[in-house]
Amino acid sequence: MSTASDAFDGWIRTGFVQMNTELEALYFVQDDRSNVDGTGDAIKAALHAEGDAHAEALASEGNTGGGFDSAFDVLGNVGLYMAAMRRHELTNPAREERSPLRAASSLALQAGASIGMAPRMATAHLTTRNRAIGGVRKSFTSLSDEFLFIDENARAIAGMQRAADALYRIQPLGIGNPVADGLLSAAAAELRAVAVVNARLAATLNTDRFFFSVRPYYKPYRVGRQEFRGANGGDFSGINELDLALGLLSARDPSYAHLITDKMSFMPPSDQARLRECMQYPSLLDLLLAEIEGPRTPALETNARLLLEVTDAFADTARQHHHLFVERYVAGPSEALAPVHKAQVTASGPPLEVLMRALEGLRDARTAAPGLAGSRDADHRKIRRWLAKAGSCAGGSASV
Amino acid sequence: MSTASDAFDGWIRTGFVQMNTELEALYFVQDDRSNVDGTGDAIKAALHAEGDAHAEALASEGNTGGGFDSAFDVLGNVGLYMAAMRRHELTNPAREERSPLRAASSLALQAGASIGMAPRMATAHLTTRNRAIGGVRKSFTSLSDEFLFIDENARAIAGMQRAADALYRIQPLGIGNPVADGLLSAAAAELRAVAVVNARLAATLNTDRFFFSVRPYYKPYRVGRQEFRGANGGDFSGINELDLALGLLSARDPSYAHLITDKMSFMPPSDQARLRECMQYPSLLDLLLAEIEGPRTPALETNARLLLEVTDAFADTARQHHHLFVERYVAGPSEALAPVHKAQVTASGPPLEVLMRALEGLRDARTAAPGLAGSRDADHRKIRRWLAKAGSCAGGSASV
Amino acid sequence: MSTASDAFDGWIRTGFVQMNTELEALYFVQDDRSNVDGTGDAIKAALHAEGDAHAEALASEGNTGGGFDSAFDVLGNVGLYMAAMRRHELTNPAREERSPLRAASSLALQAGASIGMAPRMATAHLTTRNRAIGGVRKSFTSLSDEFLFIDENARAIAGMQRAADALYRIQPLGIGNPVADGLLSAAAAELRAVAVVNARLAATLNTDRFFFSVRPYYKPYRVGRQEFRGANGGDFSGINELDLALGLLSARDPSYAHLITDKMSFMPPSDQARLRECMQYPSLLDLLLAEIEGPRTPALETNARLLLEVTDAFADTARQHHHLFVERYVAGPSEALAPVHKAQVTASGPPLEVLMRALEGLRDARTAAPGLAGSRDADHRKIRRWLAKAGSCAGGSASV
Amino acid sequence: MSTASDAFDGWIRTGFVQMNTELEALYFVQDDRSNVDGTGDAIKAALHAEGDAHAEALASEGNTGGGFDSAFDVLGNVGLYMAAMRRHELTNPAREERSPLRAASSLALQAGASIGMAPRMATAHLTTRNRAIGGVRKSFTSLSDEFLFIDENARAIAGMQRAADALYRIQPLGIGNPVADGLLSAAAAELRAVAVVNARLAATLNTDRFFFSVRPYYKPYRVGRQEFRGANGGDFSGINELDLALGLLSARDPSYAHLITDKMSFMPPSDQARLRECMQYPSLLDLLLAEIEGPRTPALETNARLLLEVTDAFADTARQHHHLFVERYVAGPSEALAPVHKAQVTASGPPLEVLMRALEGLRDARTAAPGLAGSRDADHRKIRRWLAKAGSCAGGSASV
Ligand code: HEM
């Protein structure tokens, strides 16, 4: 990294965190915790000025040709700064036509374009690619609830990624290959571990702290003229790789294809590439449905059983996400909000009701809810029936 | 390719072309050549039904895992079909919320998402990657003006790409390397050849035929719910690589960064990757400005002179594009249109005036128009002054 | 796949397996089980002729441009055929200057060159990328010991790959990041699972069957003029990624750099790319040694402990490989061989003693054997001492 | 770059060049110009010691994760140093079992392995990727004949690459596409320009200076234990892409496949990737032979004519290479050598006679010499006959 970007990174890990934390303390003791106007104005001004100076310094440095890592880091730092400006209402896309943060916008646009990501802070900046230096990782504040949130999110994401990796390795083997058993078991185990992380997070994360002091940093903001939706915990490819590999959703479904396309630029390029590759494969579920028309082997039985296990474990995490996270930490508290604040509650922008319906649709697909269009429930039942024809290959040789 | 996609491809090269050509003949003899309503309805219905059947057949075939080439081809074929449906007003984004072409949308969405391109027909489908089989390349009609248009476009694009390639190869050498001379000369020569192609096209292409029978196929249309802007001749990375390498535009300029980001998904992935890479390099112009602060060498003089030649040749093509193409084939004829048709004249969607202003801005940057914000005119003059200090390294050794 | 390559693939999964199995049966009942001369000549001739016909058919088909998957498959099929020819002594590099299998050589050379792999059958063809179709995966014979071997190998390899994947995901996080705990635990768990697979294989695999009827298919053979070493279970990048990430071996060590370079072309391209990337990172061990000079945090303690666990689990698999596999299935039986057969026992070509010394060196590095040059034993002890200074950050906040 | 690698790079561009130049002056005035023993020993010792110190400093710095560019640069610098050590006989693979340059070997091995290149200095380091800084590019000496050699080589290589690029862009279009005309013309023009560069070089380069003071730096040397062949002007993929695209040589020909495979690691990774991709395409010649069985179009006639022009221009450069370069600068002077020096004359290692035969074979293939096995002469004549059936599509429509 260059000197200017080192300095920016240093500030993001120290002064920036401190000022945000102080502001959160001031907001949180107010009667109306959602209010930010007229509070801590001196701190806000300092935050604004210091961040701007860093952005200017970096912008005037010119191209450094430092490759992905350095562009990704610049994008993260400038993005954290812009997200904080948004959270403290020093900028708000609803009342502006273009971001007042000129140097920052310009830096972000170039960094984003050069690595193929949206020009804003992304989830990966705080989770899967958040480098700890001397024990300090990046964050907006030093509130323990924020650390809880980003750490457990990162762990859950990593678990999903690893489950997806396991299924990915089955593609060249085929679902009838005996060797797939270990990979399927690994996927199920990883998803069960995700469920533990999720439950732990839900048991510990303070609703108010999250809702009033953490989540507001994840709002949409403008970069240059264009507004970009907020980052969210789902901005990694693993979850969609699982959707596709398990056959629960398909890129042929227009609304899902749209969702995937929208998400692409919020993921690091390696995630994008992997997700694109996965879209070209048939799902393991479809492969299995084809295989059970053919010869029954012990390996096929084992793998069928395991694939359903993976599917069930995945469904559990989808239910958790909905009930433990979305309803509890977002929908619930939003109800209680004054209408004036309610409008800007979601990360992606649409009104809460619209978002909730979309999220319910995803949950239903992931849990293969019976009776819904496109649900794989019937296919799952078909496989269970096939499995139930017990013992029919009992004498199978050790070779399969 | 699979059987279904072979059949689709065959139809696109035969029946599809024939029906479009017949429809154009019917439209063109009308008093109001812009009108398509109530004309050739039987042909339109056949076109619709046949295309739909192909899309259905392909959609029900499932994933074939055929990689980039096959997804790109499917996207092109389904995209040509959808663009024709749009041209004949069998679909129109202005009056629909979602494309009535369900199977086609679904195919296009998946193919596009899996290769990282917008789910519509792109310029590359008809130009740089338009495979001729048995002498037949893809097109909408068999009108000679359409062939003129796509062929000369393809030649001009290829020339720009090759000029960009030449500059790209200078990056690892540095602008002061004697070896850069051949590459700079090659770039200038390619750009001059582009100017010849452009002039030839402008001298030959019939304005009315183009305006009434070719251009309407390049309109925006919906895929699923979302509307995608039309394809245009600029949807390749070479032109932007030239912008950046010559330092005429910069990814740090928010509106240019926005333009580039928007274009990305209309280019093949290899173009996207190259353009991203180029955004990480300093421009040759900036490199040169830095070098002329140091020791003067014959190689540096030669290369400075040649870089200005490339810049001039590029400016010429930018002027041509504006005056020979945009003004003549689009802006001019649009004036004469009934207001009802005027609204949908541009490929990218915005009103003609807005588009024209944006295009003028690009032309000004590419011609380094003096006195404009961000213009490199002053820098060019600085280099010319440096060059004018003649002979000062006359005794330079053969080694530099 | 083309028709000719489909036909070849079909034969490799049926007739080819059957003939090899019959030949093994004939060899195995001999007094000298190592002898193949003069046994089953009619079957050998048929095997030769049928394989040759398939290779000819494919070679005359010309380039199909089918991309990686199809070239990899062709390489695997032609490679299995050539390896079988070698095993049955229809070709032997020691007595020939060039492979008598002309068409097969030519096919293999092109396929290999076009995907950047050695032009012979690789371990991945039978393990990680061995596609089961209708329950049938590729193999040389249908002996249950061969299936045992390739399946358990594939499982162990997959486990190592997944352990390597987990460590790979720690790179962007840093070893002091609390989030690394799950990834380190996952790596340790995967390695312990590998140990279970290894033990199970050693408990089940018949020494004689393996030594006389499976291993001979993994010998070196010529393709064109050049001889290529045999495939072995280590031809995947995961093991070396673990070596590097755990700091046990380094690409700066000339003999290890040589080993890695030699292995590259025996791995699929995605493995090659990953391994190259990993060579550019510092090891987690070196990162940890640097971090413990700085502030002590609970996360750092946890991760230090877990990294040592991973290291220990890895050492166990290295010991297993040596004692359960190499000594028992290769070195032991080789002792008993007639000198005439002994010469050609190893897959890589060098005499058994030389190979054994090299393998011992690897085992020692992987077990951090104390007192050896380059051993990380001292570093491990340093970390254990640091950990032993117990409780010193007991009051650590939840945020780290 | 790190500080240590900056320092190394600085030295390579200054002190290193100066010392080599002084040594060449001493050698050249001797009666036996080939002799290096006992001359300039103090300079040699300084060169050795200074280079070693740089290598040590860099090696002890540890991994920097700087990506391709920095590894490529380190490899070049350490490789130039090792090649100079070899030239001055401070190391000689013939009398050593392993390189005495420990730190340098270790650096080179790691850098090479991490970017997939042979661990030695490659042609690209001095030509296509030789960055000039402040007007100074890398070289061994400051002799004007060396600059002549590396500059004209770089220009010729760039020309070949650009010709290959042009043909590469025809692949997605097909040889019957009218648009291919410009690309074919460009390829022919580039090759003719290469011929001019070649002739200029041959007219200017002093035979003795080249033979005695430049070429010796391109000898084989050991890195660690292994010996690597010398670098040569052909170590770039463009020439082979031309071979393949023009159908003059094929990866199915075992000796050519071997040649390509051997060359791979002497090219930068981007060249390797391109060459691999090209191996999967049918040649333009084969495509043309297929097309002329179908409908005759003006575009096909034009392209057929142009393809033969490209082929002829390529043949000319092949003849030049043989007569102007190989015979004149290598074979000729070698005749005059004392036998003791003769043994080590070629860059690739094999005796001169063997090398000359191989080079003649390549020249014959590239000139489609009649009567030779595999020659495309008959196919070229077939196309000429087809073309001679003049005017038969005179009335061709404007569309083709
Ligand atoms: C307290 C923790 C979390 C909360 C409150 C939460 C809430 C939400 C909300 C409200 C959305 C909709 C985003 C929007 O505003 O448009 C969302 C989307 C998403 N979240 Fe979470 N989330 C949490 C943690 C996680 C974790 C740990 C994961 C995965 C490991 C995850 C995965 C997703 C995914 C994949 C989406 C995108 C929609 C989908 O594909 O389902 N979330 N989350």
Ligand code: HEM
């Ligand atoms: C019965 C089972 C196995 C036997 C008999 C066996 C034996 C051997 C032998 C003899 C070699 C030296 C290769 C040569 O001839 O040059 C070797 C190398 C290797 N094997 Fe195995 N092996 C077995 C299973 C495995 C498995 C399951 C793995 C990993 C998951 C593995 C990993 C390696 C590695 C990495 C090497 C390369 C040397 C090294 O880096 O350690 N092997 N094996």
